[in-house]
Amino acid sequence: MEQQVVAFLKEKESEMVEVLKGLVELESPSHDKEAVDQVGKQVQELYRKYVGGSIQKFNNEHFGDHYRCEFGEGDEQILILAHMDTVWSKGTIEELPFRIDGDKLYGPGSFDMKGGIVQGVFALHALKTLQVPLKTKVVMLFTTDEEIGSESSRELIEAEAKKSKYVLVLESAAASTKGKLKTSRKGVGMFTIKVKGRAAHSGIEPEKGISAIEELARQTLYLHGLTDFEKGTTLNIGLIKGGSASNVVAAEAEAELDLRVKNTAEFNRIIPLIQGLTPSKEGLSIEVTGGINRPVMEKTQEITKMFETAKEIAKEYLDFDLEDQASGGGSDGSFASQFAPTLDGLGPVGDGAHASNEHLRISQMPVRSALVALLIEKLANE
Numbered sequence: 610m611e612q613q614v615v616a617f618l619k620e621k622e623s624e625m626v627e628v629l630k631g632l633v634e635l636e637s638p639s640h641d642k643e644a645v646d647q648v649g650k651q652v653q654e655l656y657r658k659y660v661g662g663s664i665q666k667f668n669n670e671h672f673g674d675h676y677r678c679e680f681g682e683g684d685e686q687i688l689i690l691a692h693m694d695t696v697w698s699k700g701t702i703e704e705l706p707f708r709i710d711g712d713k714l715y716g717p718g719s720f721d722m723k724g725g726i727v728q729g730v731f732a733l734h735a736l737k738t739l740q741v742p743l744k745t746k747v748v749m750l751f752t753t754d755e756e757i758g759s760e761s762s763r764e765l766i767e768a769e770a771k772k773s774k775y776v777l778v779l780e781s782a783a784a785s786t787k788g789k790l791k792t793s794r795k796g797v798g799m800f801t802i803k804v805k806g807r808a809a810h811s812g813i814e815p816e817k818g819i820s821a822i823e824e825l826a827r828q829t830l831y832l833h834g835l836t837d838f839e840k841g842t843t844l845n846i847g848l849i850k851g852g853s854a855s856n857v858v859a860a861e862a863e864a865e866l867d868l869r870v871k872n873t874a875e876f877n878r879i880i881p882l883i884q885g886l887t888p889s890k891e892g893l894s895i896e897v898t899g900g901i902n903r904p905v906m907e908k909t910q911e912i913t914k915m916f917e918t919a920k921e922i923a924k925e926y927l928d929f930d931l932e933d934q935a936s937g938g939g940s941d942g943s944f945a946s947q948f949a950p951t952l953d954g955l956g957p958v959g960d961g962a963h964a965s966n967e968h969l970r971i972s973q974m975p976v977r978s979a980l981v982a983l984l985i986e987k988l989a990n991e
């Protein structure tokens with residue numbers, strides 16, 4: 610059976626490329642509902658053509674509609690996560706057109722993660738066509754707002770993860786030709802810090818002013834000082850604004866802070882420090898809003914076991930050494946991992962996510978698709 614799946618998918622390589630071309634050329638920036646819905650329709654057609662089974666649509670007012678597709682039968686389920694939105698604004702395709710150069714396939718959203726969608730659909734296509742028996746059903750979610758924090762899909766993702774035995778995420782593999790899977794992800798916190806002081810003319814009566822910018826600078830140094838590379842905890846104020854003119858003591862200043870941690874204990878240690886920022890003198894006020902944006906995905910024993918299964922499949926049937934690594938970024942796998950063992954980075958092998966050199970490796974499309982198919986088979990029938 611395993612060799613058959615591999616051979617079947619290898620024969621589908623050019624068809625996978627053709628299908629991916631169609632998806633890449635339909636652009637889908639997260640904020641453009643109309644555009645994302647076009648891709649949603651296309652993906653639904655692909656799913657119907659290659660897999661079949663029931664498709665449920667979740668209407669979404671502001672962002673694209675989400676889809677839940679079910680394949681096979683069983684009391685238990687394996688969940689597959691894929692997102693259809695990209696970070697690229699409409700029209701990017703004119704500047705960065707779909708193109709193939711040797712083994713590399715370029716185009717906005719190819720690597721993150723339309724290639725993953727194609728590989729996932731073809732994995733199920735192989736299992737279906739070759740009638741590989743599965744004891745559990747496979748639920749695939751196609752969502753539309755991953756790149757902007759999954760506000761409208763989080764509930765759906767978590768509800769499905771709760772019902773699942775395992776979760777597979779078709780996000781791209783870690784950038785390099787090795788295509789390492791992601792077995793842990795840092796937690797992400799996002800905060801806005803607003804400082805209020807008192808305005809005054811900086812020439813005539815500067816002593817009457819209290820500078821919000823000076824205070825924010827002080828707080829920035831304090832927050833950055835909490836960074837601990839050894840623990841994997843980083844704090845970065847990446848955006849700052851404030852003041853009204855160079856000859857006015859600034860009455861207001863504002864900053865955006867990005868927090869990354871490797872474990873929940875660090876969230877618990879650092880967040881109170883952020884929320885507890887206190888002004889250094891009277892006449893100033895500090896307001897902190899925000900919180901955890903994506904929880905930590907920790908490499909649990911169950912995730913380690915899932916990865917070992919994937920590694921064995923890669924070695925035995927696909928003839929390569931699969932590796933894993935930690936990621937500093939969050940994904941929908943971060944949400945799912947709170948409820949079920951989750952393996953992430955099962956999508957394309959390539960490089961350049963969110964960058965103009967975004968591309969994937971064509972020859973790896975059938976390989977990673979087969980990895981997903983065989984992983985589903987093993988996990989469903991264990």
Ligand SMILES: [Zn+2]
Binds near residue numbers: 721755781
């Ligand atoms: Zn992605």
